[in-house]
Amino acid sequence: MPRLFSVRALLIAALIGAGTYGLSQTATPDAPTPEPEVVLEPPMTMARMAEIIQAIDPEVAAAGNAIQFTLDDIPVIVIADPRANRMRAMVPIRSAEGLKAEELMRLMQANFDSALDARYAVAQGRLWGVFIHPLSSLEKDQLLSAFIQTINVARTYGQTYSGGATVFGGGDSNGIYQELLKELQELGEEI
Structure with a gap:
């Protein structure tokens, strides 16, 4: 059970730390969440x-x-x-x-x-x-x-x-x- 808890804690910390799923590292509720940078490849030809x-x-x-x-x-x-x-x-x-x-x-x-x-x-x-x-x-x-x-x-x-x-x-x-x-x-x- 402790191992499961530590894995869960790591996942939650990673989600919060990365600011994913609309979570922000700042406490300001109206601060815009930065959009992840997406690098698109050119179309395949x-x-x-x-x-x-x-x-x-x-x-x-x-x-x-x-x-x-x-x-x-x-x-x-x-x-x-x-x-x-x-x-x-x-x-x-x-x-x-x-x-x-x-x-x-x-x-x-x-x-x-x-x-x-x-x-x-x-x-x-x-x-x-x-x-x-x-x-x-x-x-x-x-x-x-x-x-x-x-x-x-x-x-x-x-x-x-x-x-x-x-x-x-x-x-x-x-x-x-x-x-x-x-x-x-x-x-x-x-x-």
Whole structure:
């Protein structure tokens, strides 16, 4: 109980000290609360996205509205349509031929909870890792996260089917991971 109280006290002190939620450090009731300074990024454009990607891979190849580059030895294709305000980062994983119903079910489960903002998708006879977002509101860090998540779903395909380090609650992946952990723990008992 004392630990809970100290954490609560720290949170309250932080809120009061930061002046958040309309609280002010001054006792004057009519003193204006300063607005937090918000630094907005410029809208994402094809040119800005190309500059960010070129910083990642100087060997970037651009053609029309598509940009192809390599990140950590994995090919990434980015396609954007400024008129439709959409972008898509894609990583080819494998041929879609031979995907069984159980595996397709597992991919859909991962799309719900462990693939994060990336997704598994099938198009043009291939299984892809994809990230889709409105172009103009995409921030640089979101773009970088998109690349990381998309290559992670490709890397973890057939294993954890994960876009990153976290799993969204309420889905099936945690139970699957727990079953896998139990199996590994049982194997450990035999060793």
